[in-house]
């Protein structure tokens with residue numbers, strides 16, 4: 001029988017110690033496809049996982065390894081895992097017709113809620129401001145073109161059934177696909193924001209019974225422990241948040257971490273699409289109020305308290321599927337989709353919990369775009385940092401067409417020699433990652449005040465990895481770019497000051 005890893009599935013042997021499940025470091029020496037360099041993870045007493053068998057007996061306290069069996073009266077329902085094999089989704093139907101930085105192409109949005117009509121001489125860019133437009137049922141959107149820095153006007157027309165049926169659905173870019181999710185999540189949160197400002201608070205949920213509260217508190221505590229173990233700085237930042245928010249972020253963090261561990265953890269080599277299907281079934285169950293284990297129970301509770309949509313969670317699993325089947329990215333459009341799946345989704349999951357400042361003038365959608373941008377920026381940075389390690393596992397997370405344009409190929413990466421061509425190529429990649437950070441930063445100031453600092457701190461720290469790649473003269477083949485402790489600690493008060501004093505739509509009334 002398969003054993004389970006610290007955060008999910010595992011095939012490596014756990015060692016038992018005083019009721020804790022612990023993973024020896026040697027158990028982690030397995031293929032690690034995406035982020036090759038394993039961050040030094042201590043022994044985490046975390047395994048819960050019930051993906052392959054029913055829950056274990058729950059003893060008590062933090063030393064039981066997270067195993068839980070729920071009393072029959074528990075409101076947390078145990079549902080057995082489904083062993084269905086669902087075929088992989090066919091490859092997404094995007095094409096290279098328009099890329100973010102490539103040839104300018106008209107973009108028509110079909111299956112979302114908007115139909116974009118873009119000036120044919122401009123490329124697809126991202127929303128910066130929405131202005132009421134003179135068109136019936138439409139609005140002029142100003143989008144800032146990343147490539148040229150120019151502002152272009154885009155006519156967004158509310159899609160009606162009639163207009164939809166008149167135009168055949170054209171292939172869509174990754175950005176358009178992702179933008180649908182942003183709109184959906186923004187709509188969900190926008191609704192909650194409106195309700196808060198226009199009507200008295202909805203009737204509070206009935207107080208949970210003592211049993212439920214106890215179990216949930218324990219579940220959340222456990223999530224906090226995991227978070228503290230894996231992401232110390234971030235954990236400290238969450239302590240500034242309100243208890244409800246902090247617990248919810250921990251629960252989301254743990255779900256993300258476990259999902260990532262499926263393809264990146266000690267048992268990555270054992271993970272199959274079917275295992276990911278099972279993980280997705282568990283996700284459906286927990287969103288339907290049937291959590292499988294303690295960590296799921298915490299998330300299941302979180303989604304009853306915050307307007308979190310399931311789609312970004314499903315998409316993260318899709319990213320893990322992508323990792324299983326794909327080791328090359330033809331162009332940035334493909335890479336963008338991957339980055340959205342594995343990291344942009346985190347931003348979309350977190351904002352409903354972190355909350356937008358009540359007096360923010362920014363549109364919900366623009367804040368979500370910023371959150372998405374931060375995830376993409378982080379992931380691009382992660383990829384640039386790990387080029388060498390990834391290549392040693394036969395993986396190249398760089399756009400093939402851009403490599404070719406720079407006169408480079410996979411072979412150059414496998415050879416790992418820093419040449420002038422490589423430096424130039426890297427300069428372009430770093431510039432792009434920084435643009436995503438810039439875009440993200442504007443949104444951070446629109447978050448609730450207590451949420452700003454941890455997000456800003458994490459973004460400053462991650463961004464510094466790019467500086468470190470430069471300082472290493474672009475040798476990301478054999479040198480690992482990292483941010484030293486001194487720099488790290490120096491960044492925290494800077495982030496704090498910026499979080500308090502930084503610009504926001506509340507001060508300059510410009511929106512973002």
Ligand SMILES: CC(C)=CCC/C(C)=C/CC/C(C)=C/CC/C(C)=C/[C@@H]1[C@@H](COP(=O)(O)OP(=O)(O)O)[C@]1(C)CC/C=C(\C)CC/C=C(\C)CCC=C(C)C
Pocket residue numbers: 035039234237249252253256257260342343344346347348350351367368370371372374375378379382440441443444447454455458
């Ligand atoms: C404050 C804050 C950062 C909140 C995010 C909390 C949260 C739920 C994090 C989950 C992170 C996670 C475990 C993701 C799984 C996939 C994964 C591993 C992605 C990579 C992260 C780095 O991982 P790792 O710790 O392994 O890195 P090292 O190799 O050790 O360096 C990613 C690169 C991406 C993670 C993405 C984010 C943190 C996105 C953050 C965006 C927001 C919180 C939205 C902020 C809102 C606005 C408006 C900007």
